[in-house]
Amino acid sequence: MLQQTDRLALAVTDVDEAARSLNNIFDSVVVDDTKDKEANARRVTLQWGCDQLELLEPKGPGPVADFINSGKRGIFAGGFTLKDPASVAARIENAGIKVTQQGDRFVVYPEDLRGTGVILSPIASREQRIGLMDKIWQITYTVPDLDAGVAFYSDLFGIEEEMTNLYSSELWGYHAAITWFEARKGAPLDSLEYLDPYENDKAAGRFLAKTNGIGGIYMATVHTPDLPEIKRRIEATGGGWEGTPNGALGFIHPRRTFGLLLGVTYFDNINARRPTPEEPEAWNH
Template identity: 65%
Template sequence: MLQQTDRLALAVPDAAKSAADLNAIFDSVVIDDSVDADANARRITLQWGFDQLELFEPLGDGPVAEFIEEGKRGLFAGGFALDDPGHLAGKIADAGIPVTQQGDRYMVFPKDLRGTGVILSPMQENEKAGMNDRIWQITYTVPNLEEGVEFYGELFGLQDALTSYYTSQVWGYRGAITWFHSQKGAGLDSLEFLDPYEHDKAAGRFLAKTEGIGGIYMSC
């Protein structure tokens, strides 16, 4: 099962500029600059507190270019750490979802999983860099709350995790938060689901932009 959030991947038109801008604001630092052949993209990795940000710049046709061309610039994938990412990756593949192995980590591209790209990495301790401490929540927008929680819960092995349900009348959605046991010095680490019922508000507009499929709405 997923154990903690540990990274975000952003699709951007210019990874170097995005890295420079983020580093100037948040004091994050570049720890890797390489080519991701599977994504056909330049990938710049920033140390962001105890976690990491990955900036994907398309080098040609591929999942990153497709994501940007569809107007979905921004949250390309959410990353999670666990003791045995290979085991969970195998379970996801057995469900008929394409999984790409990249060394000791595994990636699912957004188009293959309801708009929610996923990176599974082994647990590791990183030295903190910059002003932020960590990524503590990744939020999916889904067209049906109960079905979404059940689907991802089964897929990610979270059936026994505590899930809290709530309604936001201000923002016009029903929500659920599945909690992880935080490993990074604070009590909050989670995967959130939003099911909009007021489609003129932000989450509803996002869901409509994805043609009702959903995707990664935000992260904190």
């Protein structure tokens, strides 16, 4: 049922500082500044390429304050769009998980869903691009058991019939799966990734350990033709960029993006090796 990965929400202690810093890196712009009554937080929304980045600063007790006070930083929730968000919200509620409605969108706070906050919104146009970003193409969860994690979220989100490929990374020490919302060459890359770390001393393993083995949203990845300029800006203003030898993928350290571990790549780099029903083994990590 999910169709697009359209936004991220970050929990921050100073929303003005975060907005300034992120806008300086990505040329994103503030498009909304409001009080989120349900979360008891100030919510500043950046237009971040074709998608959006929400920054949440707690204004008192509530789920954002709880997230920060527990020692966490970074991705509070990952957002998906679909034609009928109420239908998936109902599935989640039927599973005994609390859902909060905010106008035409639905929010699940991370404390209620294994550390994985969710925002469900109506499908929207993604044609207007602001700044250096293009689109969020993947949101990545860590899970303590890969098969169980994929089964749980696939049922919860109604994506059991979508194509899911399995792979392992010896470099990063995890077993993984990717569920593609539209599995065909040239289609949008929107997808949900799951990591089940088997080496606890590597990054994903350390993240899972910090959640006491529950899991959470580990990172997100975007695609943009302006990767070289983003890399230049990160390196020119304090560092925090780690790239692959071929230059087609880089990672921005969370200290530069207020707890967000962000992968940056090119559309063609992923599209060329995305699996499809015709080429199910195309993904070569």
